[in-house]
Amino acid sequence: MPDWKPEILRRLAPLRLAPMREAEIAEEVAQHLEDRYRELLSAGETDDSAYRISLCELEGEDFLARGLRPVERELYREPLPPGKRSRNVFENILRDFHYALRTLGKSPGFTMVAVFTLALGIGVNSAVFSIFNWAALHMPAVLKPNQLATLAAQDIGGGWDNGFSYPDLVAIRNQSAAAFSDVAGAIIFTQDGLSADGNSTPVWTNYVTGNFFQTMGVKPALGNLIEPVEGKTVDDEPVLVLGYAFWKSRFGGATNVIGKSVLINGQPVTIIGVAPKGFHGVTSLIETQGYLPLGLAAVTCDAAKGFLADRKASLLTIVTRLKPDVSLASSQPMLHAIGLNLAAHDSTTDTWRTLRALAYGPMSPASNPQDDTVVGIVGALFLTLAGLVLILACLNVATVLLARASERQHEMAVRAAVGGARHRLIHQLLTESFVLSLGGCAGGIALGLATSRYLGSINVHMAVPLVLDFQFDWRVLAYAFGAAVLTTALVGIAPALRATRGGLNHLLRESVRTETPRTLRSRSALVVAQVAGSLMLLIVAGLFMRSLRNVEHANLGFDPHNVLNFDVDPHQAGYSKAQSWEFLQKVVERVRALPGVDKASFAETVPMGGVHHGTNLKIAGYSRPRGQGPYAGYNSVSSQYFETMRVRILRGRGFLDSDSQTTQRVAVINEAMAQEYWPNENPVGRRFSMASDPKDPVKIIGEVENSRVQHLTGAIEPFMYLSLAQSYHYREPVTLQLRTSLPLAAMNHEVAAAVHSLAPTMPIFDVQTMTTALDTTNGLLFFQMGAELAGCLGLLGLVLATVGSYGVVSYSASQRTREIGIRMALGAKEGDVLRLMLRQASLVVGAGIAVGILGAAAVAHLASHFLSGVSALDPITYLVASVLLAGIALLACYVPARRATRVDPMVALRYE
Template identity: 30%
Template structure:
C-alpha cells in the first residue's frame, strides 16, 4: 500500500507537470467515453433492460405462426404474428397447465378522450386483462391495481388505473383522485388506483396514461366490442409468466398440442377450406414461446439495428481516442527513457516501472471517464429530445442509472489499460547504456515503428467511420428526394376521434362531411382530403380481398391496404387518375359499391391500370365470395406508411358507403391552403372549437413537418454518424501530426546532412509529404476492403444507396488524403527550415 501511495502521488505530480498533455488526453477520452455512455444508455433501455416487475426472467411473449388466415388484423408495430384474437387468448389462458405457465395476460393499446374537471384531452391508454398487474407483480402507488374480478362481463366494470406520470402531469397530482370518477370516451370510470412511478407498461416503449379492463373494450374502443367474440379479428398481444423452473423450450413443447387443438376448432368453424389453406392455417402453424424479460415492443424491431450500428461507431471512436492517447503517451515516454532507465539502474524492478505507467494511464482514464460522465447527460438529453420528435413524453429516459454508471466505469478502466500498454511494452527493456548517457537513440527505433502502426490504425478506423457516415448521408439525401406521390406543399393535417368524443358509429360519415364543409369554407382553403388512415405516420390497416377472375397461386395471399376516403381526397392531395373516374357525391350508401385501386394492385392482378377498371371484387377471403364492389378508377402509387417502404397494393373505398359497424375510430384531414400554414393552423383551431369543443384536435401539423418527423430516426443516425466520423478524422489527423512532428524531430541530424549536401528545401518537404502519403495510402488500402465488408452489414439501414457506393468511397479517400496532407504541412515546413549547422551540432 505504501508503494501504491508513492506511485499515485508521483503520477499526480507528473500530470501536474504536464497540464497541456493531461488536458488533451483527458478531453480526448472524455469525448469518446461520454458519447459511448449516452449511446449505451439508449441501447440499454431499448434492448437490454428488463421490465421493472417481479422475476422478469420468467416472462415470455407468444407468437402464432401460420401463413394462412382469414379475417382482420390490426398491427401497432412489431411482428404481425404476435397478434391474437381475444377468444384465442381466453381459451389459451383457461386451458394452459399451471405447471407450465403461471398465467397469461392480454394487452392492446387504445386512445381515450379523457375528461376530468371539465377539461378534455386525447391520451393513450392500454386495454388489459384483469390479471395484468397481478401476474406482472407490479405495485400500486396509491389505491389498488386491476384484479381478475374487474374483468368479468362486458361493460360491467367501469374502473381504471392511472399511470403515475399522467397523474402528475395532467391530473394535478391530486392525492384524492383515487375513488373519483373520470370520463373516458363519454363514459364514467372510477379511478381505483395509481400505478407505481417505475412501471409504465408490459409493452416497452409505451407510456399509457391509464389502464382499463378488457371487459370494457366497447367503451374503450367504441364499436369494437364484438372483438371479444370474434375469432377472425387479431388485435391483441399475449405475454405470459412461466412456472418456476420451466424453460421456454419446455413451455413451447407443452403448449403445442393445445395450440393445435384450438386452431383445429377455429378451422372447423370456418367451414371447408382447401388443402393449401389447411396446411398454412393448421398443419404448419406453431405457437412460439419467446423470452420476454424486456417485454413486447411495437418499436424495438425498428430501433435494434440503428442502435447497434451507432453503438459500434461510438466504440470505434473510443478505440481511436484510446489509440490517440496511447500515441501521446509514447511521445511522452520518449522523453522519459532516461528517467525510467535511471530508476531501473537504481534497483527498481520491471513490475514497479510498468505499474507506474499503468497507474498514470488509469488516472488519465478515470479523469476522462469523470468528464465524460458530465458530458453524457447533456448528449443524452439532446438525443432523447430528437427521438421524441416534438412529443412531450418519450419512451427513453435521459437519466443515468447504475447500469450506465457501471458501463462508464468499465469503459474508463478498459481504455486506460489499452492506451497504457503502448509505453509499457515499449519501455519494458530500456537500453541503460544509451539512455543514461542522455542519447535519444533509444527512442527512435522500435518506438517510431510502433507509432507508425498506431497512426495507420487511427487512419484506418477513421476511414471505416467516414464511409459509414457517408452511406448514411447519402441515404438521407435519397430519402429527402423521394417523391411521396402527392404534393406536400401547403398541406396541413389534423386528426379527430369522433367515437371517443361521443359520436355513435352511424354519425361518423355525416360528421366527416360536416367537418369537411366547415374547414373548406375557411379563408384560403382550396380543398380538403379525408381519410381513415394516417399518411406517413408508420401505421397501416389492411386485410384479405377476393378478386373476380383472379386465381391465386399456391401459398399466395391476396391482401391489400384499405382506406376510406372522401370524394375530394385525390384532388386535394393532387394525385391524378390513371384510368377510370374518381369518387363523387353520387357514391352514397344507397348506390352500388365502388372502389378505386392503386397502380400496384392493378398491375399485379390485372396487368395494367385500364384492365382493372370495371372488374369486381369482394371484401375478405371466402370460398363463396360476393363480388359486390366495382373498381371504377386507378390512381398512381403514393407513399402511405413511410418513405422507405415499397407501396403495397391498396384499395380505396368511399366513406359514405362504409356501414356503421365499420365506422373508423379516427378521421385524418389534410387541408390544402393558399395562406401561410401558421394562419391556417390558427383558423383550424378556432373553427373546430366552434364546431364541437369535444372534438379534440390531434397531430395538427404541416405535411412537411410530418415528413420531417417520419425521418427523425434516420436523421438522428445520420447526425451521429457524421459526428463520430468527423471526430475520428480529427483524432486521426492529430495523431498523424504528432507522429510526423516526432519523426521530423528524430531526423533533424539526417535532414541537416541532406541540406548540407545540396538537397533543396522542396525536396525535404517532399520527403516528409511522401512519408505521410505512404502511411495514409497503406491505411486506406487496408481499410477499404474491410469497409466493403462492414458496409454490407449496414445494408438494411440504407435506402437507394449501394453498400459499395463509389461516390462515398471516392469522397472518403480524397478527404482522408487531404487531412493527411494538412497534418503534414507544419512538420514539412519545419523540416525544410532546418538549419544544417545547428542540426549537425545536435545528436
C-alpha cells in the same frame, strides 16, 4: 576549522536515511559542534582540546544513531521513489496514484487535452450504449421479467403474427397450465378519448384481462389495479387505472383522483388506481396512459363488438408467466402441440403451423423470433462506430504519451538503476494512464448523459407517446468504466513498455533524439490506424447521409409540401355518430371556403403516422400464390383527398360527396394492389369484399399511383382507399388535411377559428405540417437519426485523426531534426527533404486508407439493412471519403514536414 560532517555522517550511516534528510541533520548538528568549538576557543582552549571536547558532544560511535532511529524511521518516509519495492500491494497502488496525480498535475495542459479527448470517446460510447441499453437490455419494471414471455404464431404461409383472439387466449390458458402460471391478454395501442373536468384529451389505453397486472407482477402506486373477478370470464366493470406519467401530467399527481368519474369515449368510468412508476404496459417503449377491463372494449370501441366470441378478432397480445422451473425452450413442445390442436379444432381460422413463446424485453411484444436480431444489428453497428471513435481518441492520447515516454526514458533508466523493478515502473506508468482514463470516464459520463438527455428530448412527431428514457443505469456506468479500463490498456501499455525499455547503459550510449527503425515503425502504425479508423467512420457516415438524401428525395407518390394536418375528434367532445359526421361536413365546407385554401379533405390516418389499418380480402377467382390470403392496407378518406395530397389518379375517379352510406360501397386501389390481384386488366368496376363484412361487396372506382404510406423503403404493398362517408368509425379522431398557397403558420389560426366558430370547445390536436409529420419513426426519423449519429461520429473521427496524424508527424519530424540537418548539410535542398518526408507520409496514409476501406466494407455490411437506394459498397462514397481523408491527412503531415525543412543545418547538428 575542523570539518565535522564526516564524523557525523559516519554515525548516521547505519540509519540509511534518505539523502536529503541525512544532509539536513548533518548540517544542523555540524553547526552545533561548530558553535561549541568557537565558544571553547574563545574561552581559551587550544585548538586540539576544543576539538576533542566538541566531539564529545556526539558521545560514542552509535549514540546519535540510537537516539535518532526511533524518531527518523517513523518521521521520514522516503520521498516516493516510484518503482521501489515496498511492503504491500495496497501501499504500492496508493503510492502510484499519488505519484500519477503529481506527475499529471505538472503538465496541466496535456492532462486537460488528454482527459477531454478520452471524455469525447467515452461519452460517445456511453451515449450510444445508453440507447442500446434502452432498446435491448434494460428490463421493464415488472416482477421477475425473465419469467415473462409473449406469444407469437406462425401461419402456414410462414408469416408471424402476435395478435390472438379471446377464444385463442382461453384455449391456450386451459391447455398450458403445466408450463405457465398465468396467461394474460391485452388489446394494446388503442386510442380513446378521455373527458374529465370539461376537457377531453386523446389517451393511449390498454384493455386488459383481469389477471393482467397479477401476471406482470406490479403493485399500484395508488388505489387498486384491475383484478381477476371470481366466476366472471371477462370483467366489464366501468373502471380505469391511470398510467403513472399520465396521472402526473393530466391530473397533477392528485391523490383524490381515486373514485373520480370520467368519460372514456363518452362512457362513464371510475378511476380506481394508478399503475406504478416506470411501468408502461406490455410494451415498455410506449407510454400507456390508461388501463381498462377487457370486457369494456365491447362498449367503448365499435370495432370490438362481439370480439369476445370471435376467433377471427385477433386483437389481443398474450403475455404469459412461466412457472419457476420452466424455460422458454422447455415450454416449446407444449406450445407447438397447442398450436396444432387449436388449428385442428377450428377450420375458420388461419391454419397455424406453430406457436412460439418469445422472451419478454424492452422491445416486446415481438411479432416474430427475428425481431431481436434487428436491434442487435443496429446496436452492433453503432457500438462499433462509437468504439472506433474511442479507439481514435485513445490513439491520439497514446501518441502524446509515447512522445512523453521517449522523453522520460532517461528518468526511468535512472530509476531502474537505483533499484526500481521494471514491472513496478510499468505499473506506475499504467496508473498514470488509468488516472487519465478515469478523468475521461467521469467527463464521458457527463457528456454521454447530456447527449442522451438531448436525444431523449427529440420530438418524434408521433401521436404515440414513446418512452425515450435513455437511463444511465448500472449497465451504462459499467460500460463506461469498462471503456475506461480498455482505454488505459490502449493508451498506456505501449508508452509504458517504451519508457522502461533498455537500461541505463543502453540509454547513455544511444542518443534519444535519433529515430530508430523500431520507433518509426510504431509511429507509422499509429498513423495507419488513425487514418483507417477515421475512414471507416467517414464512409459509414457518408453511406447514411446518401441514404437519407435518397429517402428525402424519394418519390413518395404524394406531395407533402404545403399541406397542414389538424386532428379533430368530435366523438371526444361528446357528439353522436350522426352529429360528428355532420360537424365534419360543415368544417370541411368552411375550411374550403377560407382564402388561400386550395383543397381540403379528411383522412383517418396520415402517411408514416404510426397508425395503420389492414384487412383480409375475398376476391372471386383469386388463387393464393404464396399460401396467404389476399390482404390490403387501407385508409378511409373523404372527397378531394387525392387532390389535397396530389396522388395521381391513373384510372377511374376519386371519391365524390355523392358517395354516401346509402350508395354502393366504393374503393380506390393503388397500382400494387391492381397488379397483385388483377394483373394485366383494368380493375375499375371489379368487386371484392372485406373479411370483416363479406356480404357487402366493394366496387373499385379508381386506381391511383403507388404512394408511401407505412415505410419509406422496401416494396410497396397493396393498399386501398375507402370512402370515409361509408366507413366512418366515429370513435377515432380524423385528420383534416388542407393544401394551401399561403404560409402554413398563417393558416393555423384561420382553421382553428373556423372549427371553433362551429364548436367553441372542440379540441384540435397534433397540428403539424405534412412534412413534419413524415419525421416519425416509420418515416424519416430513423434515417435522420442514423445519418446524424453516423455523421457526428464521422466528424469526431475525422477531427481526431487529423489532430493525431499532425501530432505524430510533427513529433516525428522534430525527432529527425538531426537527420534532416545532416541531409541538408550534405547538399539536400528543402524540396528534396520535403519530398522525402511527404513520400513517407503518403505511403503511411495510403496504407491507412487501404486498411480503412476493407474495414469500412465490413462495417457497412452491418449497415446495409438500414440503407435506402445506396449499396453498402457504394463506390462514390468510398472514393469521396478516401480522397477527402487523404487530402486532410497529407495536409496534416505537410505542415510539420515543411517546418522541419526550415531548420538551419548548423543549429540542427549542434542541437545534440
